[in-house]
Amino acid sequence: MEPGKDSVCAPSGNVVAREIEGELIIVPLVAGIGDAEDDLYSMNETGKAIWSLLDGKKTLREVSSLLAEVFDASPGEIERDVLGIVTELLRRKIVVIQPD
DSSP, X not given: OOOOTTOBEEEOTTEXXXXXXXXXXXXXXXXXXXXXXXXXXXXXXXXXXXXXXXXXXXXXXXXXXXXXXXXXXOHXXXXXXXXXXXXXXXXXXXXXXXXO
C-alpha cells in the first residue's frame, strides 16, 4: 500500500530503534522485516527527523510541514522526500499505516 499525504504512520511493533553515537539504528525483532541480507538499518539526518515524527497521530502532510520549518528546502521537495522514505519503510515493514 502506497502512503498518501493524509496517511498516518507509526513504527512497526516488530522493530526497535536506538540512537547510538548520533546515528539512528533500527533493529528488526522478527523474521520477514526488511531485506534478508540486512539485519540493522541506519538512518541519515533526514530519515532520523522523519522517523521522530512518525508517532501514529500526525499525517504525512503534517510531518512534511513540521520539517519544512526546520530544513532549508521547498515544501514540495520535503513532501516528496517524506513520501519516498515512508514508502520504502512500509515496503520493508519497518513502519505501518494506522487505520482510520
